[in-house]
Amino acid sequence: MAGIWVYADNPSLTLELLTAASSIAEGLKTGVAVILSHDRDRAQDYIDCGADEVFLLPPLSGDRSAGDYAPVIADAAREKKPDAILVAGTSGGKEIAARVAARLDTGLCGNCISMSVEGDSLVMDRFMYGGAAVQKVAFMAKPALATIPPRAYEPSRPTPGRQGKVEELPAPPISGIKVAGRRGREKRTEDISEAQVVVCAGRGFEKKEDLAMAREIADLLGGSVGCTRPVSEELHWLPEELCIGLSGIEVKPALYLGIGVSGQIQHVTGIRDAKIVSAVNKDENAPIFAVADMGIVGDLYEVLPKLISALKKAKG
Ligand SMILES: Cc1cc2nc3c(=O)[nH]c(=O)nc-3n(C[C@H](O)[C@H](O)[C@H](O)COP(=O)(O)OP(=O)(O)OC[C@H]3O[C@@H](n4cnc5c(N)ncnc54)[C@H](O)[C@@H]3O)c2cc1C
Numbered sequence: 001m002a003g004i005w006v007y008a009d010n011p012s013l014t015l016e017l018l019t020a021a022s023s024i025a026e027g028l029k030t031g032v033a034v035i036l037s038h039d040r041d042r043a044q045d046y047i048d049c050g051a052d053e054v055f056l057l058p059p060l061s062g063d064r065s066a067g068d069y070a071p072v073i074a075d076a077a078r079e080k081k082p083d084a085i086l087v088a089g090t091s092g093g094k095e096i097a098a099r100v101a102a103r104l105d106t107g108l109c110g111n112c113i114s115m116s117v118e119g120d121s122l123v124m125d126r127f128m129y130g131g132a133a134v135q136k137v138a139f140m141a142k143p144a145l146a147t148i149p150p151r152a153y154e155p156s157r158p159t160p161g162r163q164g165k166v167e168e169l170p171a172p173p174i175s176g177i178k179v180a181g182r183r184g185r186e187k188r189t190e191d192i193s194e195a196q197v198v199v200c201a202g203r204g205f206e207k208k209e210d211l212a213m214a215r216e217i218a219d220l221l222g223g224s225v226g227c228t229r230p231v232s233e234e235l236h237w238l239p240e241e242l243c244i245g246l247s248g249i250e251v252k253p254a255l256y257l258g259i260g261v262s263g264q265i266q267h268v269t270g271i272r273d274a275k276i277v278s279a280v281n282k283d284e285n286a287p288i289f290a291v292a293d294m295g296i297v298g299d300l301y302e303v304l305p306k307l308i309s310a311l312k313k314a315k316g
Contacts, residue, residue: 003030003083005055005143007073007096008046009037009066013088015155018050020115020148021086022156027117028083035076035085035169037069047164049156054164058171063179066092068172070099076169077104082143084122089147101145108145109137113152132265151252151273189239190224197223198253198274200244201237203230204260204281204300208237213304214259220311226251228267245270260300263288280304 004021008014014034021032031052036043043054055076057069077085077100087097089111101108109124113134116123122144128135192198199218201211211225218225225242232243244251245267252273259280261267268291271277279288279295280303289295296303 003028003081005033005035005077005082005085006046006051007035007037007085007087007093008039008042009092009096010088010090011039011042012155013090013093013150014046015049016150016153017086017088017148018046018156019153021084022050023153024084024115024117024122028120028122030083033082035069035073037066043164043166045158047162048158048160050159050162052164054166056166056168058168060172064172064175065179067095067099068175070096070103070172072169072172073100074103077143084139084142084144084146087145087147089149094147097145097147104143104145106141106143106145107137107139108147109139110147112137112146112148115146127269129265132269149250189241192224192226192242192244193249193251195224195226195251196253197221197255198226198244198251198257198271199223200226200228200256200258200261200271201231202228202258202261203235205231205237206301208235210301211237213300213308216308217257217259217304217311220308220315221255221257223253223255228261258288258292259304261288262286263291280307 004025006014006017006021025032032050033053033055034046034051035055037057040056046054060068087093097108109126111126112124113127114125122139124137124146125134199214201214205211214225226244227238227242229243229245229247232238232240246269248270250270254275256271256274257278263286277292279292280300281288282299284297
């Protein structure tokens with residue numbers, strides 16, 4: 001019986017969840033199953049990457065959403081009694097995890113960053129207080145539900161030739177909700193979550209036009225521009241998709257450069273995985289320097305023109 005289930009709604013994240021699932025399945029002496037809602041022809045790929053079973057959900061008609069699968073997954077869990085159900089921490093994943101947990105009246109660890117088996121119990125870690133503390137969650141009820149953020153685990157690698165079972169799950173019941181229409185959110189900017197260099201503009205800039213200096217440095221370094229929350233939410237100088245931190249996005253560049261950024265916890269939680277953190281700030285006591293690998297104490301209006309000309313010179 002496969003006791004750790006992975007809900008697959010995104011191929012690359014499913015491979016990361018498979019690594020997480022395999023890491024605990026061994027300790028619980030159980031197997032791994034994938035619940036596959038679309039891309040049904042990927043079943044063998046997931047078996048190659050560690051699944052012992054694949055549960056195929058039937059395709060949904062156009063006016064239904066993945067959340068409608070919750071009753072089917074909950075019924076299957078009641079019957080097969082998995083130890084845990086792992087779901088990617090995407091917006092759709094969070095919705096389905098919450099719905100399944102509610103139906104099963106069980107616990108859900110949101111934003112789980114690691115998990116282990118202690119005795120017979122499954123224990124999960126998640127960040128609290130914007131990343132300032134780690135909370136340990138031990139599950140008393142089964143199955144344990146968890147949403148796992150992208151990149152918490154390495155993707156599982158295939159071992160071709162693995163064998164696994166494939167089983168069809170029934171169609172979801174008629175939903176009480178009818179979707180009247182769908183409208184994609186307008187994307188106003190690039191995705192900086194994968195950028196290798198992020199130049200982050202903070203409230204130290206005096207005018208919107210001055211952000212051109214941050215943009216020029218980003219261009220010279222082949223990177224992207226991000227910002228702190230006041231710059232997007234209060235000043236509206238940049239779109240909110242570029243806000244880095246607790247209420248924005250997480251970035252993991254090779255180089256982060258914060259300019260006029262104080263470095264409050266709600267911001268630096270979004271740069272935890274940056275390899276090198278650097279900063280320009282006129283206040284030598286700014287908290288950003290406590291997390292920076294290098295920095296310049298100085299007025300950005302004096303430092304940036306020099307930095308731009310040095311970068312131009314270096315580039316020839
Ligand atoms: C629930 C909650 C969630 C939040 N989520 C986020 C989030 O996701 N992301 C986020 O960024 N914030 C978030 N915040 C806000 C956060 O607490 C800080 O207020 C914010 O990060 C500060 O932005 P800042 O560094 O641009 O501005 P400030 O804190 O005002 O800092 C400006 C810095 O610029 C420096 N400076 C000023 N002039 C110059 C100059 N000429 N040259 C050089 N340096 C100069 C100053 O010394 C100062 O350190 C959140 C807050 C709450 C309560």
